Amino acid sequence: MNNDHDFGEKVRPTEGPLHVLVLYGTRPEAIKMAPVIAALRRRPDRFRVTVCNTGQHREMVDDVQELFGLAADFDLASMSPGQGLNQLGARILFGLDRVLADVTPQWVLVQGDTTSAMAAALAAFHRRIPVGHVEAGLRTFDLQRPFPEEANRRIIDTLAELLFVPTDAAQRQLLAEGVASTRVHLTGNTVVDALQAIAARIPAEPAVEEVLVTIHRRENFGAPLRGIFRALRRLAESFPAVYWIYLVHPNPAVGRPAVKLLAGLDNLLLTAPLGYLEFVRRLRRCRFVLTDSGGIQEEAPTFAKPVLVLRDRTERPEGIDAGVAKLVGTSEEAIYREARVLLVDAEARRRMSLPVSPYGDGHAAERIASALTGECYPPLEPV
Secondary structure, eight states: OOOOOOOSSOOOOOSSSEEEEEEEOSHHHHHHHHHHHHHHHTOTTTEEEEEEEOOSSSHHHHHHHHHHTOOOSEEOOOOOTTOOHHHHHHHHHHHHHHHHHHHOOSEEEEETTSHHHHHHHHHHHHTTOOEEEETOOOOOSOTTTTTTHHHHHHHHHHHOSEEEESSHHHHHHHHHTTOOGGGEEEOOOHHHHHHHHHHTTSOOOOOOSEEEEEEOOGGGTTHHHHHHHHHHHHHHHHOTTSEEEEEEOSOHHHHHHHHHHHTTOTTEEEEOOOOHHHHHHHHHHSSEEEEOOHHHHHHHHHTTOOEEEOSSOOSOTHHHHTTSEEEOOSOHHHHHHHHHHHHHOHHHHHHHOOSOOTTOOSOHHHHHHHHHTTOOOOOOOOO
16 A cells, blocks of 8 residues: 655745744654754755744753754744643644644644644644654554544554655554555754764763663653552662662642652652753663663663663564563552662663664764755664
8 A cells, every 4th residue: 555645735945045934832843853954954055944842841842942053933832730631732722723824835844743743733634734753653653642642643654755764663654554665764863963063062981870761751650650660669669879869740630649659768859850961961870770761771882781671562663673662560569670770680680781783873864854855865774
């Protein structure tokens, strides 16, 4: 089956630079789109760039914008306290529609699998503006895990004219789904571009006895989250010489049980998410990572840090296949057992600390820019 699009009266190229609207709304999106914006702006003869921030994450995006020198031309201010996904999506659709009518870009670039990205892709599609999807082709094959991200990325991949995939596995997945090969471009993940740029600003430090922890997935709310926290408390009590740094997501569904179950331990720090520069510094010097985050599964291997994935399924199997990550689920016993191995068995930790990133080589943004203009670009060699 060939899933080529027919956009009908699609926006046609005009003389002069290609006008590209780049959109983000969450911290991971802003991090991963910063290299793309930079790559496009390095070529003013080929590209004119408009940046739109949906406002899905406010303070967390502001930090990233300052770090990467980004300034949004449009801010949709779409987030309000207590709103649901449908309200958020509707506000983005309505707000972005006015922006698209005003600036009439020739392409809209979205990243990942957020509600911001899905609503933006739909808004552009409704106006027959072609969409480029950065980080396309990821799948868990379970619409509930992660929710709503699995549905969002499938929707975006259906609507997008160009699909920029981070890995060979993602490329194979889209081709297996019947997507035309001319729409799929293997670029690598732009998070590696971003990490390399930020790491270059930070002096090297020796590794310390720290473990980074992040947990925020909706499917882990409730009983799974409590199992994770019980394991984390046992680990902190069993290994008092190790400093456990838990970056608590601002969602109260995470923060309230974290305080209730983890407070009072001298070697376990509950802190708000770090600024990205400080996060990268901590990631480079920690021993390993406990996380349900998709982004950190990509980031940690860049610095040869083992990852224990606190989920039952992941759309990023490349790290597991490469031996630098392990899927451990959310049960207290499994988490405690696997983390303990990495703390007491130096050889086991060494085997997962490989200087191999299956997610890119730091040139993904340049490949995306070239693909937009139909130029050839150096291939990404699969790991």
